[in-house]
Amino acid sequence: MKELGPVLVHQVSYLWLIPVFPLVGATINALVGWKLQQALGKRAVHYVAVGSMVASLAVALYAFRVMLGLDAEHRFLQDTLWNMFTAGRVQADLGFALDPLSMMMVLVVTFIGMLIHVFSIGYMADEPAYWRFFSYLNLFAFSMLLLVMGDNFVLMFFGWEGVGLCSYLLIAFWYTDPDKAKAGMKAFIANRFGDFGFVVGLFLLFWALGGAWEQRMDARGADYRPTPGLGAVAAASDAAQRALLVPEVEVGGGQRVKIGPTFNFRELRDQVVIEKTGVAEHLKGQRLWGFGLLAIIGIFLFVGAMGKSAQIPLYVWLPDAMAGPTPVSALIHAATMVTAGVYMVARLNFIFALSPTAMGWVAFIGALTAIFSASIGFFQYDIKKVLAYSTVSQLGFMFIGVGVGAYWAGAYHLLTHAFFKATLFLGSGSVILGCHHEQDMRKMGGLKKHMPITAWTYLAACWAIAGYPWAAGFYSKDEILWKAFTSEHLSFLGLPAPWLGPAIYVTGIIAATGTAFYMFRSYYMTFTGEYRGGQGHHDEHNVDPHSVQAAPHSKLSDKVHASDGAHHKVPTDLADNVVRGHDDHGHHGGTPRESPWTITAVLVILAAGSILTALLGLPALWTHRPPALEHFLEPALTAEVHFAAKPHALEWIFQGIGVAAGVVGWFFARLLYKDARSAVPAELKKRFFRAWTVVYNKYYVDEAYGVLVLRPSVHFARFLAWCDQFIVDWLVNFAGWITRFFANIDGAIDKYLVDGAVNLLANATIAGGRTLRRVQTGRIQTYLYGALAGALAVVLLNFLIQ
């Protein structure tokens, strides 16, 4: 194995433009978007938004070109703006870094983001709050770029939270509908749970790298001796103190690597990956309450990924998030935000690779999620819900990939998934638009002849997701499952589990079969047969009596239609109007039409992408060279994970099995759903109705959450309110009572003691005066006596003095 050295940094100064362009677009649209829309029409708004995305893409492409120009060890572009804060040995800079992994992510975000902005021009044409939508979209792009480009945890977490916020804003875009608002809140809160785990994991990592551990454990690393004075928060004042606070290790070639707690990814990677620092050995040896600390860190960090990337148990927000507009679902909940968890695990591959338990846990959860949500997707009628569960399932695949150690495979699946899932979502958006905002697949059908471009692109994407050769999904999925099978590095709950890899493989194959099945089911139900829709959707609701949640299409259409009155206005840049006017109120008759070019062009580009990205991942088995993407990502994904070396023949066989799984799924879907001719689905549903109901109702997970989590929370809140009312308020009232009591005492003192004393003095004076007044009798005789008494006194005194 190659001895790894520290990452060599190539300084550039334009990386900050990539996130800033969308931020500027968002700000302009937020502040003056309404005015722009009124004054210059919606055109001005989308020019600003799409323009900023195009600019961002341009800079990203430029950076990509620069990066390709560098040789493999030097592909690290760094642009540090300024130091946000420094606390002792820890420093958090506002800095952007592009290594191959984040470069890939940036290109995905900016390219697909730009395409979806263009899509939204056509899709959201009727929306009066057009400016707000584009402002939010740009804000999301900014946050996502911050997330992938941030060179330290602080910035990444800032973006992490930002995308959560934008997800909320966009899901609850039509916030006047309480269901949609609730969906937005659900997404945000589920994300929050994840964020909590993420932050705990981060703290533990921070703690593990330095701190009081050293006093208790032997530092087994050769040169790893962190300083004892970790409590210092003041910055180092001179070089000597800095050397003490921030120890560095010589790693050969005159390079020094900083060790100790840090937020910066590069520094973290350097100290963990380079063996000479001894940090990796040290981390592996630490235990917390009997468990390996690294495993705990990995599991907690994965909790964050669970929330953001919708894995069990925090996946429940993603299907509800379909309440948002379709471009949002495509961008956020397919291509970019939900992949942030995968990105995070891939970024921290060197940490995860040190802990087999964490890896096994990640892969296990991924596999479980893949198969679980695939099964739910079998019976959903809302096309967007099918795609949502498909996304959760595919995310499970990605986590299988990064869990078993095939980091580049997970990242590759992320890339391919972004393309084909975006195609699928935007295709469904086109379909929905064409069917007058109808989302129930039972009301669709036969759209192949009405919307051919949409149908072909959708088919291409289904081909990709089912995993057939020459479409990208095959290569990524195949790579993941092969690596899962051959992994030997996994532990399950602390015990080495060589069986886990193959078990995950089997699960993955079943999930792949399921994927093919439900995707083609959706294709056949939507595009083949005769058009079943056009009855008007203000009529009866097709409410299945056993479902907990009716298809929400009517509310969506209510919202959208109510905003623009009784008919769709015709924007001038849409060549063919998608809708005829209403003749009858309540009856939206008319056949579907193909969507405008802004939509179909995007679909075509994305479908092409889902096929062409296959080229990036052609397996070594075929070309006898490492796949292009793996080679590209190698400098970033440096963790060494051992895989069993299996014979090539086995690999060919497994590829065949993967394709076969896809074919089997397709076959059954075609059998049951093509042209809606078969009565078998209805028969099966009747026979297994109870089982069908359970699966249709998503295994009642949401209801379970309601009972287990929400109800106790509400009770707790009520209890606290009771406490506040009776305990806190009682205390306050008691304080008031005490005050009154003492005031009464004081008053009594004042009234009886003080006033009494004063009155006593006054009365004594009056009494004394009254008594003394008697001398003034007015009678001469009395005065005579007085005079004589005085004379007597004088005589007496005279005698006395003598």
Next chain:
Amino acid sequence: MLQVSLTHFLAVGALLFSFGLVTVATRRNAVGVLMGVELLLNGANVNFVAFNHYVVGGVTGQIFSLFVIVLAAAEAAVGLAIVLGIYQTFKTIDVRATDLMRE
């Protein structure tokens, strides 16, 4: 009993004076008070003349007592005029009635 000497006369004068004092102090009648004043003066006069005869010689003491008599007469006149005035004002000559200066 004894041979009459200065002492006796002084004693008489003392008694006259004392009685006059008592009269002034206790009489309710205004005229009674004036009578008391006369007694006082007489007592003093007796003293004067006694001392003049037994101690000093000459006529100085007698001159003095003559003046006293003159002034007593004048004072009695005025006093009685005042008593009449009091009677006019208060309709009574009880000295207790003239206590307008009382609190």
Next chain:
Amino acid sequence: MSTLGRLIGWILVVAAVAGFVVFVGSRVMGPEGAGQLALGTPVLSDVLFWILAILTVVGAAGVALSRNILYSAIGLLAALLGAGALYVFLSADFVAVTQLLVYIGGVLVLILFAVMLTAQIGDVNISNASFSVGGGLMLFVAAAPVLLAVAVRVPWALRPAAPLAETTADIGNAFLKQWLLPFELASLILLATLIGAIVVARKELKGV
């Protein structure tokens, strides 16, 4: 004021006065006081003196103590008469006659007139339970013993006994030589008194 309070007040006052008397008396009394109270053979002049002295004192007592104002006036007459007579013993013949003429003939008559004039008003002299009785007694007890003690105990520097002589000429001379100014002033005073009395009395009569 309650009876108890008054009683206590009286006792205190009596005690104070008695104490004062004893105190002053002890100061005044000389060691030779005891020997002066020897008795001798009576002489006519002495007897006359005693009679006149008693007359005077009784008259004075009558003035002080009688309830009737008229009796007081008669008592005053007696006292004045007695005093006048005593003047004669003291070789002051002119003073005695003046006493008779002016005091008794003028002042007393005036007082009698006043008494008569005001007699119909009311004859209340000393009320019974008033401050005055006790006060008067106290006063008497305070004044008389002291003065008497002084009179008796002090060793006066007596001159050798002189014969009783006429004094009128000497008095006349003294008035016009030595005591001229007081003489004139006295006349002025009399004038003022005359006018004043008229003014005071007349005003009251005329006014109102």
